[in-house]
Amino acid sequence: MNKHSNIMQRTSNPQLPTIAKGEGVYLIDKQNNRYLDACGGAAVSCLGHSNQRVKQAIIDQINAVPYAHTSFFTNDSQELLAEHLIAHSEGDFSQVYFVSGGSEAVETSLKLARQYFLEKGKTDKKYFIARKQSYHGNTLGALAIGGNLWRRKPFDPLLAEGHHISACYEYREQRESETNFEYGQRIANELETMILDLGEENVAAFVAETVVGATAGALTPPEGYFKRIREICDQYDVLLILDEVMCGMGRTGTLHACEQEGVQGDLQTIAKGIAAGYQALGAVLISKKIVDAIDNGTGFFQHGHTYIGHPTGCAAGYATQLEIQKQNLLNNVKRQGSNLKKALKESFDADVLVSEHIGDIRGRGLFLGVELVADKASKQPFDPALKLHKHIKKKAMENLLMVYPMGGTLDGVNGDHILIAPPFIIDEENVAQIAERLNKSIREAILSVK
Numbered sequence: 001m002n003k004h005s006n007i008m009q010r011t012s013n014p015q016l017p018t019i020a021k022g023e024g025v026y027l028i029d030k031q032n033n034r035y036l037d038a039c040g041g042a043a044v045s046c047l048g049h050s051n052q053r054v055k056q057a058i059i060d061q062i063n064a065v066p067y068a069h070t071s072f073f074t075n076d077s078q079e080l081l082a083e084h085l086i087a088h089s090e091g092d093f094s095q096v097y098f099v100s101g102g103s104e105a106v107e108t109s110l111k112l113a114r115q116y117f118l119e120k121g122k123t124d125k126k127y128f129i130a131r132k133q134s135y136h137g138n139t140l141g142a143l144a145i146g147g148n149l150w151r152r153k154p155f156d157p158l159l160a161e162g163h164h165i166s167a168c169y170e171y172r173e174q175r176e177s178e179t180n181f182e183y184g185q186r187i188a189n190e191l192e193t194m195i196l197d198l199g200e201e202n203v204a205a206f207v208a209e210t211v212v213g214a215t216a217g218a219l220t221p222p223e224g225y226f227k228r229i230r231e232i233c234d235q236y237d238v239l240l241i242l243d244e245v246m247c248g249m250g251r252t253g254t255l256h257a258c259e260q261e262g263v264q265g266d267l268q269t270i271a272k273g274i275a276a277g278y279q280a281l282g283a284v285l286i287s288k289k290i291v292d293a294i295d296n297g298t299g300f301f302q303h304g305h306t307y308i309g310h311p312t313g314c315a316a317g318y319a320t321q322l323e324i325q326k327q328n329l330l331n332n333v334k335r336q337g338s339n340l341k342k343a344l345k346e347s348f349d350a351d352v353l354v355s356e357h358i359g360d361i362r363g364r365g366l367f368l369g370v371e372l373v374a375d376k377a378s379k380q381p382f383d384p385a386l387k388l389h390k391h392i393k394k395k396a397m398e399n400l401l402m403v404y405p406m407g408g409t410l411d412g413v414n415g416d417h418i419l420i421a422p423p424f425i426i427d428e429e430n431v432a433q434i435a436e437r438l439n440k441s442i443r444e445a446i447l448s449v450k
Contacts, residue, residue: 022049025423025430027402035397038434039404043213043246043367043421044277047323054278057319061312070309077314084321085285088255091264094288097301098281098309098317102245102271103137105282106207109267110141111303113205113239116290119297122237125204129194129238133167133411135215136207136243145207148215149412163198165190167212168221171360171371172379172410184222192232205239205266206232210257213246216409217369217417218362226261239266239290245282246367249273250324250424253334253365260364266290279316280307329424336426337365343435344370344420354442368420371409372442381415382449384408389416391445399444401437418442 009016017029025048026034037045047054061077068075082096097112099105110128117125130136134147143152144159147167152159166173166187174183195203206229212219233240242265247257249270254260256268267290271282294301307313324330341361348358359373372389374382382388389405396403409415422434 024048024050025426033400035400035402036430036433036437037402038420038422038438039402040272040421040423041277041402042272042404043251043419044272046250046273046329046424047276047278047320048423048425049277051276051278051320051323053323054276054316054319057315058278058312061315064311066312067307067310069306071304075309075311075314077311077318078309081314081318081321084318085270085283088321089264089268089285090256090259092288093264093268093285095286095291097284097286098314099271099283099305100280100307100310100313101282102269103139103142104305105245105269105271105284106137106142106145106243107139108284108303109207109241109269110145110205112267112284112286112290112301113241115302116239116293117204119293122201124199124201125237127161127163127198127203128205128207129163129165129191129198129203130207131167131209131212132164133169133216133219133409134164134207134209134212134243136209137245146215148408150408153412163194165194167216168219168225169216170219170222171362174222181223184225185228187222188225188228188232191229192236195232195236195238200236200238203236203238205241207241207243209243209245209247210261211247211252211364211367213367214404214406214419217371217406217419218364218367219369220362220364221261226258226263230263233266241265241267241269243269245269245271246421249321250330250333251365251367251421252363253330253337255324255330257364274320275313275317276320278320279310279313281310281313281317283317324424327425332426333365333424336428336431337363337368339428340366340420340422340426340431340434341368343431344368344438347435347439348442351439351443353446354439357442357446363420366420366422366424366426370418370420370438372416372418381410384413384415386449388445388449389418391448392416392418392441395444395448396438396441399437399441401434401441403438403441 132147268285275281360371404419
């Protein structure tokens with residue numbers, strides 16, 4: 001453990017172990033403890049931590065040229081990756097804008113949406129609508145549209161005005177009298193109401209995670225929800241921005257999570273799994289109508305970062321996507337995701353203490369959430385002062401398991417959940433280990449706060 005560091009960490013004096021190396025689905029610290037990575041850090045490490053072909057692709061690119069600014073040159077790595085992404089994306093995406101991560105991708109999509117309407121002469125279109133209990137990044141623009149209240153609160157005076165409709169939170173918000181489809185239509189129609197309240201001439205875009213990530217723990221959309229959202233956006237000339245930074249690039253069992261909804265966004269943000277953490281990389285997929293509006297207008301996207309189209313990052317991304325294809329990993333995501341959800345349920349059900357505090361197990365593929373409750377019948381959350389999620393993370397690390405617990409699941413204050421997002425390469429043995437170690441960690445955490 002580090003006793004003193006000149007690094008400003010996420011929390012003061014965190015006493016973190018020091019990472020030494022990675023092997024497959026394991027991360028190994030300097031004391032030779034082998035942690036089973038069941039969350040990919042933050043749903044990043046989809047190939048595990050020692051893929052030799054991706055490493056070699058990075059080395060080859062560095063040997064050729066590590067970096068060249070995109071105002072002077074394009075590079076083969078970004079050209080190849082862009083071609084690959086467009087070829088394997090449904091709909092009419094025609095270009096890709098590469099950045100260094102998810103927050104930059106979201107910022108880019110917001111600016112693209114605004115500039116699109118400027119190019120079209122619709123200068124009043126400036127408002128963005130998103131959802132409660134969403135997360136779209138930590139830069140000021142991304143934070144402003146996000147619905148993660150505890151992340152927003154300290155910076156509210158700096159943020160642009162945000163507008164939010166209900167989250168897709170079937171476990172807590174679906175009425176007993178509603179089918180899943182009816183619930184989805186009801187909350188989707190909130191978008192139309194808000195557009196009309198703000199004035200359709202003023203609304204630029206609706207931003208949503210296709211499957212909600214860390215803020216609320218793998219909330220999946222109700223049947224037909226995104227088809228209705230797409231209809232509303234088209235009716236009122238509002239762009240649909242799908243945020244798949246965490247849930248995309250194979251995490252839910254299809255390359256893009258929206259494939260399972262039968263819709264496409266006008267803009268789609270991706271990151272994390274695009275390069276599996278081997279390099280920092282994010283991107284925005286851009287529909288043809290937006291590209292055409294700029295090409296036929298000013299011909300200049302008024303935006304940029306130093307590291308856009310980074311050759312080494314894009315080399316890692318291209319190699320990662322080839323690995324996912326060659327190893328047929330999307331099938332493994334579906335298979336092991338189903339196995340993991342079943343193993344978690346069986347493990348929890350077999351433990352009376354734990355079972356009475358498991359409110360919901362949800363998600364798709366290898367993107368699962370477990371919501372904890374103090375009382376199963378009433379769905380009453382634990383007292384937030386207990387910080388149960390932090391105890392679970394601590395116990396899991398002691399049990400050599402990495403998961404992603406969070407608090408504020410319901411409203412930014414109340415509720416605890418665990419996000420599980422292991423590498424796509426896990427096998428049946430890893431599934432059993434995750435279920436066993438997580439059950440043990442939850443049990444120990446609950447006993448420590450009772």
